[in-house]
Amino acid sequence: MIDCRRPETVDELLEIIDTGKYRIFAGGTDLMVRKRQWQGAERRFEEDIVFIEQIDELKGITEDKEHYHIKTCTTHRNMEKSLVLPECIKLPYRLMGNPAIRNVATVGGNIVNAAQVADSLPLLYALDGKILLKSKNRSRILTVEDFIKGKYKTDIRENEFLHEVIIPKIDITGFRYKKVGSRKASILSKFSVVFLYGMKNDKLDYIRVSIGAVNELPVRNREAEERFVENRDVKEFLTAIRKEMEGTDDKRSTKLYREEVSLRIVEEYLSEILRGDSYE
């Protein structure tokens, strides 16, 4: 029999995970599938579990002057309905899973699970998102990029948990988001493209392009972004991104399809800026 714990506060949770032997369980939409078992049987958890969904301190979205703070147990539904967050953050959450999944799937779960297809990762890469990890004796803040180490791999330590996501506020003039899957809703991504840009005094100030699910980790190339702002060379930008693509064929798609189509979408977005098309 596995041991299941149900702390009511963050302090209790920190004590429990300090022993280093508990698996954290939030909404369960990844874990319940992975630990599938016969009808009527308890799920096949090998480790002891600590549940965190009941901890009210771990829910909610707030903002200060420079950041949005999103607590780990905030659901995808909370994200899509938020009055605090801008549309470019809400949209990817609105397109994840299906309504019943979004009602329980959590923001923190999507990050720590670190699937290649996790749709929040390209968004958080593009926004330079950070996370706050806590353990009994210390806290540390990492960029999402430094935290995610590979497919299903993160830098989390046994006695730590993800407390919140911190997203720096930036002036966004326009954004585009495209999730491509084999159907429109309730589907895991073949790939996704997050595109943001900012103008200052009528001049292009920055672009941010991040592509999810093509590689094990989202693709983002800051140098190429800066070069593009200087020289507006679409071809050069696309070549730089293509060099970083190292995906493989799998059941969802092929390497060729993912790379070609995602780059064409990026090309279209960049051309839109150069043409001066207005963004909503």
Next chain:
Amino acid sequence: MIVEFKLNGEDVKVETGLAMRLLDVIRNDFDLKGTKEGCAEGECGACIVFLDGMIVNSCMMPMNNVIGKEVVTIEGFSKTERYKEIEKAFMVEGAVQCGFCTPGMVMATEGLLKLGISLTEEDIKVGLSGNICRSTGYEAIYRAVRKLTQEVVLND
């Protein structure tokens, strides 16, 4: 351990594990067989119930996340006036063939109607996107929901 929650309007207690699925508890401990198991992985919606008024897949819901909350299954929902309107629309439009997806479809339909806003075709498709039907076909179901959104929203 003893888990307490509200089931179809009544306070209930059940001896179970925190990692047991709500689906198994309602079907086996409470003998409510209207909630179905299809895929067991959140894709098909046959197991949808309301948890504190929101649709959730009971196949993915551990009992821990149900403690102190209110669960309504298709059996509980079938006692409401709204259910009768949905049942009638599904019957008139022929939106039921084998019936396996139907309890989940009805719950997801209520999830949409509850929003109390007029719904576009896109809203209806997104609202039912977590419900898979392999026999009736979606068009008859969409027709029934379209009709309901017109009637129910106008009446409310």
